[in-house]
Amino acid sequence: MYAVTDSRLTSGDRLLERVRAALRGGARWIQYRDKSTDAPRRLAEARALAKLCHEHGAGLIVNDDVELAAASGADGAHVGREDTDLESARARLGAQAVIGVSCYNRLELAKDAAARGADYVAFGSVFPSPTKPEAARADLDLLREARARLALPICAIGGIDADNAAIVAATGVDMLAVISGVFGEEDPEIAAGEIVRAMAADIGVPGL
Template identity: 55%
Template sequence: MKRQRERICGLYGITDGRLQGEALLETTEIALRAGLRLLQYRDKTQEDGRRVQEAAALLALCRSYDALLVINDDPELTRKIGASAIHVGEEDPGINDLRTLLGPEVLIGVSCYNDLERARRLVAAGADYLAFGSVYPSPTKPKARRADLSLFRAARPLGLPLVAIGGITQDTMAEVAAAGADAAAVISALFGAGDVAAATQRLQGLFSGKARRHHDQ
């Protein structure tokens, strides 16, 4: 499990729900080929058949590039395709229920929004990584609660990987890394870019360079 947790680092791509089918797979492979190693499949539709097919295809694709696929908000889909990671929010099943369904080895990431106390409770319950956001105004969730970057330093003693999410772009990537996040979740700035390969490399480089300088200080 420790090795799995260590994979929560750097650029954390989240799929754009407007991309489906072959377009989704082709665009994702471009990002993986360019160096993306952490991907979340996020699709809020009720088209279960298509979602199962896409998630299974993405899982195979990620495994071929030694990347980790995280399923968003869907324990049954995670179980059905045999994914090794899931991300859940406050309205999803609790960690104990997820462990019962998915087993002890599945990585469980949790949204903590702007709530450090929630993060502490979830660490005690057995979470594997913590996400805070929205750290900037988000086009995906314009009404999302805002989370100050100071939360990452405050949450560091909790001992789990920390993910920043919400409105992160090339202009803010380095700031997020310097604040102490282990990973930065990106949707639009990655999958909405005209050149996905270049965006992958640029975002990863911005994050990794700043994070290295931060941790070396």
């Protein structure tokens, strides 16, 4: 369970509160995603989130901003085609950092990222997404093919919620990245917990 923040849904004083709730619900990775230009606020928030995640035994990934990831004590960064290239991100963050790469709906991008040392690749949007309504669609068949062809962890993102989490998990992907399905809900703890239980039920984890 990989919960991704959105400044429109987790702004200001609500950020830590809602991320804490998602962690209580079972999120194991948090991605800090904030496209604003307020560098001091973003640094303060990322540092606070890194501390919070580590207190809960979870990891923090920073979206798009390798320098912010380095300065905040985050566990890594997620980069897309318009961001810092993978090699530069690795050189800046080090061998232990977790670096993910957006591959949209293109398996060849994922193969290339894997060859260049990515720690995970992300495909999406799996379903229509309120966060990125214009995003390319990566259907369930693509996720199955990616799982059959790739050895590194695979993340699915886009329109995922408690109602469809199980069918996405059934493709064999390793992580479900969720934005609105957690932070767009009134109680992120309940929403995250429902998604985690849907994923666990699909893979037959007892007691959940």
